[in-house]
Amino acid sequence: xxxxxxxxxxxxxxxxxMAEDDKVICFGEDVGVFGGVFRATSHLQEKYGKSRCFNxxxxxxxxxxxxxxxxxxxxxxxxxxxxxxxxxPAFDQIVNESAKFRYRSGDLFNVGGLTIRTPYGGxxxxxxxxxxxxxxxxxxxxxxxVVVPRNxxxxxxxxxxxxxxxxxxxxxxxxxxxxxxxxxVPQEDYQLPIGEAEVIKEGTDMTLVGWGAQMxxxxxxxxxxxxxxxxxxxxxxxxxxxxxxxxxVESVLKTGRLIVSHEAPLTGGFAGEIAATIQERCFLYLESxxxxxxxxxxxxxxxxxxxxxxxxxxxxxxxxxSVNF
Amino acid sequence: xxNYVHQPLFMTGDEFSMATFSLLDPEGELYEGAKxxxxxxxxxxxxxxxxxxxxxxxxxxxxxxxxxxLSFYMQSTGEEAAVVGATAAxxxxxxxxxxxxxxxxxxxxxxxxxxxxxxxFGNELDYxxxxxxxxxxxxxxxxxxxxSSPLATQIPQATGYAYGQxxxxxxxxxxxxxxxGAASEGDFHAALNMASVHQVxxxxxxxxxxxxxxxxxxxxxxxxxxxxxxxxxxxxxxxxDGNDALAxxxxxxxxxxxxxEQNKPVLIEAMSYRLAAHSSSDDPSGYRAKSEEEAWRLKxxxxxxxxxxxxxxxxxxxxETSQQETLRRDVLDTMKRAExxxxxxxxxxxxxxxxxxxxxxxRQFDQxxxxxxxxxxxxxxxxxxLDLEVNTSTDSQGEA
Ligand SMILES: Cc1ncc(C[n+]2csc(CCOP(=O)(O)OP(=O)(O)O)c2C)c(N)n1
Numbered sequence: 001x002x003x004x005x006x007x008x009x010x011x012x013x014x015x016x017x018m019a020e021d022d023k024v025i026c027f028g029e030d031v032g033v034f035g036g037v038f039r040a041t042s043h044l045q046e047k048y049g050k051s052r053c054f055n056x057x058x059x060x061x062x063x064x065x066x067x068x069x070x071x072x073x074x075x076x077x078x079x080x081x082x083x084x085x086x087x088x089p090a091f092d093q094i095v096n097e098s099a100k101f102r103y104r105s106g107d108l109f110n111v112g113g114l115t116i117r118t119p120y121g122g123x124x125x126x127x128x129x130x131x132x133x134x135x136x137x138x139x140x141x142x143x144x145x146v147v148v149p150r151n152x153x154x155x156x157x158x159x160x161x162x163x164x165x166x167x168x169x170x171x172x173x174x175x176x177x178x179x180x181x182x183x184x185v186p187q188e189d190y191q192l193p194i195g196e197a198e199v200i201k202e203g204t205d206m207t208l209v210g211w212g213a214q215m216x217x218x219x220x221x222x223x224x225x226x227x228x229x230x231x232x233x234x235x236x237x238x239x240x241x242x243x244x245x246x247x248x249v250e251s252v253l254k255t256g257r258l259i260v261s262h263e264a265p266l267t268g269g270f271a272g273e274i275a276a277t278i279q280e281r282c283f284l285y286l287e288s289x290x291x292x293x294x295x296x297x298x299x300x301x302x303x304x305x306x307x308x309x310x311x312x313x314x315x316x317x318x319x320x321x322s323v324n325f
Numbered sequence: 326x327x328n329y330v331h332q333p334l335f336m337t338g339d340e341f342s343m344a345t346f347s348l349l350d351p352e353g354e355l356y357e358g359a360k361x362x363x364x365x366x367x368x369x370x371x372x373x374x375x376x377x378x379x380x381x382x383x384x385x386x387x388x389x390x391x392x393x394x395l396s397f398y399m400q401s402t403g404e405e406a407a408v409v410g411a412t413a414a415x416x417x418x419x420x421x422x423x424x425x426x427x428x429x430x431x432x433x434x435x436x437x438x439x440x441x442x443x444x445x446f447g448n449e450l451d452y453x454x455x456x457x458x459x460x461x462x463x464x465x466x467x468x469x470x471x472x473s474s475p476l477a478t479q480i481p482q483a484t485g486y487a488y489g490q491x492x493x494x495x496x497x498x499x500x501x502x503x504x505x506g507a508a509s510e511g512d513f514h515a516a517l518n519m520a521s522v523h524q525v526x527x528x529x530x531x532x533x534x535x536x537x538x539x540x541x542x543x544x545x546x547x548x549x550x551x552x553x554x555x556x557x558x559x560x561x562x563x564x565x566d567g568n569d570a571l572a573x574x575x576x577x578x579x580x581x582x583x584x585x586e587q588n589k590p591v592l593i594e595a596m597s598y599r600l601a602a603h604s605s606s607d608d609p610s611g612y613r614a615k616s617e618e619e620a621w622r623l624k625x626x627x628x629x630x631x632x633x634x635x636x637x638x639x640x641x642x643x644x645e646t647s648q649q650e651t652l653r654r655d656v657l658d659t660m661k662r663a664e665x666x667x668x669x670x671x672x673x674x675x676x677x678x679x680x681x682x683x684x685x686x687x688r689q690f691d692q693x694x695x696x697x698x699x700x701x702x703x704x705x706x707x708x709x710x711l712d713l714e715v716n717t718s719t720d721s722q723g724e725a
Contacts, residue, residue: 034539034612055544057509058476058537086475089511125396127458129474266689296689298678303447303455303668307693307707313700 001184006177009152009185010040010117013159014078016189018048021076023113024163026053028063028080037082038119038178060086064093064116071111071168072101078163084120084172085132098168099143114168117159119175120148121213121263122295122309127302133264133295138170139241139273145169146241147194148212151181157192158238165194174213181216197244199251203231206257206319209248209274211237214261220312225319232319240270248274249281256287257322261310266294288325291318343552345596346576347566351624353632362575366639372413372570373630373640375433376405378652380627382428382441383601385656386459390605394664395445397459401426403568403600406626407532409433410573411500411593414581420486420499422470422479425460426532427502434467438655442663454677455669477503477510480529484520484590487527491588498526498584500577505594506537508551520590521558528580529592532567534599539612552594560590567597568626571633597626671697671710 004012018024026041032055035042044053056063060081067077081087087094094116102110122131138146145167149155155173162169174181200215201222210218215236222232233251237243252258258278260271271292278290293310301308348359355361364372383400390398401408408429412421421430428441440452444462447455452463453471463471470486473479483501490497507513508531520527531551535542542550555562561583565576573595580591598621602609609618634640671694675686682690694711701708701715708715 029537030539032540032544037538037606055540057545058506058540059509059511061511062509088475125458127461127474128456130458267685296674296693297683297686298675299456301456301674302458304671304674304706307671307697307704308674311703313703314696317696317699 002187003182004152004185005179005182006149006152006155006173007038007040007179009156010159010173011042011044012185012187013156013163014041014044015047017076017078017160017163018044018052020189022052023074024052024076024078025070026078026080027056029058029082030055031080036080038175040117040173041080060088060090061093064090064098067114067116068093068097068101068111071114072109074113076113076115076163078115078117081116081118083130084118084134085129087116087118087134091137094138094144094170095141099141101143101168103143110166111168112166115159115162115165115171116169117171117173119178120172121174121176122300122305123176123213125302125305128299131300131305133262135172135240135262136264136268136270139270141241143167144241145194145239146172147239148172148174149238150174150212150215150236151177152183152185154192154236154238156185157190158194160189161191161194164191169194172212176213177216192238195239195242195244197247198236198238199233199247200236201232201234203233203255205231205255206259206322207233207235207248207251207255208315208319209235209237209258209260210262211240214263214310217310217312218261218315221315221319224312224316228320230319230323243274245277245281248278252278252282253285256285258286258290259293259315259318259322260290261293261315263295263309265297266292267297269294288322291322293318338548338553341553342549343562343564343594345564345566346572347569348572348575349569349629349633351629353629353636362571362578364571364574368413369634369639372409372433372574373634374648375409375413375429376570376627376630377645377648379405379409379429379432381649381652382432382438382656385653385660386445387601387605389660394660395459398445398605399426399460399603400601401429403621403626404532404534404597405429406570406630407567407573407595407597408502410570411502411530411577411595414574414577415500416497416581418468419497419581420468420470420483420490422483422486422499422501423472424476424479424503424507424532425472425474426504428460428462430502431462431464431467431469434464434469436462436464436467436469438659439663440464442659443666446663446666447668448663448666449669450663450666451669454673456673476507477512479503480507480512480516481519483527483529484516484523484525487520487525487584488523491524491526496585498528498581500528500530502530502532504537505531505533505535505542505551506540506545508554509545517554517558517560517590517592521560524588525590526584526588527590528577528584529590530577531592531594532597533594534567534597536599536603536609536613538603538607539609541613550594550596552592555592560592562592562594564594564596567595568624568629570626570630598624667709668706671707
């Protein structure tokens with residue numbers, strides 16, 4: 001099995017999707033001959049031509065509006081927004097249009113072919129405009145699906161599933177891991193299920209839930225906890241909308257403790273949604289309060305990024321507090 | 326104004342093409358028929374010195390970035406005349422709202438090398454408190470709005486700011502810089518429309534440098550550049566040779582008059598070329614030919630202005646050499662000082678989010694402090710700010 005980094009896995013998924021279906025069209029700022037500023041679309045223009053892989057003018061609302069129209073026509077657009085921080089000019093097109101196309105037309109029209117890819121997250125010394133984790137704005141939007149892979153294998157399988165999914169999908173790529181996360185990825189076509197969480201590690205004392213780049217951080221915290229004899233169960237949500245509550249419930253019924261971690265600010269963050277659902281469904285089984293380890297309720301900083309980010313030590317402390325509650 | 330015709334008449338705009346206003350040829354000679362602007366000696370020297378200083382700062386900081394001393398940098402190379410020429414035509418108290426590649430404007434207005442360095446290194450003296458990437462400068466004193474990375478957001482803000490200036494009746498205007506790429510954003514169109522409808526003293530200054538990262542202007546727009554868009558908004562417009570500081574100066578000077586005296590917006594499109602990479606993270610060899618860059622090097626805006634000044638006897642070879650040496654030394658010395666300074670205090674994480682720190686933020690901050698006290702080695706900057714003992718050899722612990 002070949003080894004790939006996350007960018008190569010994404011590129012490989014796009015290549016497979018484009019080869020299989022000539023309705024698949026990739027576009028965005030700098031994605032053409034240059035292959036995107038992170039090079040996720042490298043060589044696609046060479047292979048599939050300028051009409052199927054191209055640079056757009058610099059206008060995010062245009063990119064997604066165009067993609068909505070294209071998807072409504074029956075094409076399969078995979079639009080790239082260069083950084084998740086710059087998705088907001090397209091917010092109206094995503095939240096009011098992509099998400100509501102099917103509903104408002106009574107399914108006369110839909111934009112199910114649409115996939116929006118965008119790099120998100122911190123840890124790259126990018127300051128407040130190259131580090132945001134905007135997932136929560138979108139998880140508040142019925143009609144969208146929100147998917148976040150954690151490594152190259154997941155990225156390829158989930159992206160292929162997203163492109164073929166009958167609903168519009170926002171695909172958030174943890175850019176800190178683009179080159180840092182390397183692993184075995186099958187050369188052939190495969191899909192991973194959207195809407196299903198994955199139990200990465202089984203354990204009896206405590207459940208840890210996260211997604212994307214936080215999974216690596218959670219992994220490190222769990223190693224520290226195991227040294228103290230605490231057995232953690234680790235769940236990667238993979239899809240935030242619709243999210244797989246059953247898998248988390250099942251785990252918490254067993255462990256009685258839950259910690260959720262994300263990079264975005266605490267207030268209004270997706271961890272709040274998970275905490276509320278789990279306390280509703282597992283109240284009598286909880287042995288300590290559900291804890292959230294997140295970014296601060298501030299914009300993303302630069303110099304003090306390390307202090308800001310939820311890291312393995314902060315998660316480890318939350319584990320200890322939970323166990324000693 | 327209904328003007329009927331009785332045969333179908335489709336128009337494309339190809340009927341006219343915009344002329345480019347240019348005064349100096351690449352040899353620093355005035356073109357035939359060109360009229361030298363009224364630019365006194367000292368003003369001309371100030372303009373030139375700011376262009377030169379910008380080039381030197383850029384060269385040094387790019388080298389510093391390559392040495393790993395700086396995380397990121399963006400050069401203005403090739404566009405110094407456009408930026409400094411425009412700034413020199415304003416009143417120093419007019420507002421500038423820039424995109425990010427306009428360090429020349431600050432240089433002209435007297436932002437000190439110390440001030441540049443403090444922002445570039447995000448230290449405790451950085452006005453922005455270490456929150457933004459390098460080059461996102463701001464100066465209230467110099468009427469230069471702090472840079473925001475999301476492109477084009479400053480353009481409608483400039484319309485609003487200038488409308489306020491008009492109401493205040495203070496005789497000032499706002500100039501906003503942006504790239505030809507950013508002019509594709511919806512914000513650009515919203516800004517021009519509102520400015521023309523509401524008769525606002527704002528100057529929209531497009532630096533058309535041919536590229537938006539890797540995207541050439543031929544893939545950015547299908548028309549004859551940005552300037553003709555003004556017609557649709559019934560707005561004054563001029564296209565100018567962006568490598569000719571004198572022409573940029575004169576065009577902007579007159580644009581300012583229109584803005585301030587008639588309360589009308591003006592669009593200026595300066596035609597230039599981004600000689601350097603988009604940023605220190607970019608490599609243009611992946612998307613454009615070296616020969617294209619070389620052709621533009623022959624039109625270097627700094628050499629052109631220098632030649633003109635030398636011919637007039639307003640500048641000398643000796644001044645050129647000593648100015649360059651002084652600046653290089655100054656930049657290096659100042660950089661060494663700025664690098665060593667402390668990071669912004671830990672509290673800067675939670676200040677300025679709101680006018681007052683909210684109870685919830687305070688709670689989060691107290692928790693963070695307790696955590697850092699427990700693991701000072703893992704957060705050397707935070708620990709330093711809390712005066713905790715840290716073994717600095719573990720500074721690089723963790724990823725990033
Ligand atoms: C809204 C938004 N989208 C994308 C980006 C990423 N980005 C930063 S600079 C840039 C190119 C800008 O080109 P242009 O406006 O022509 O200015 P130049 O860099 O050529 O000076 C892009 C796409 C951004 N900062 N903001």
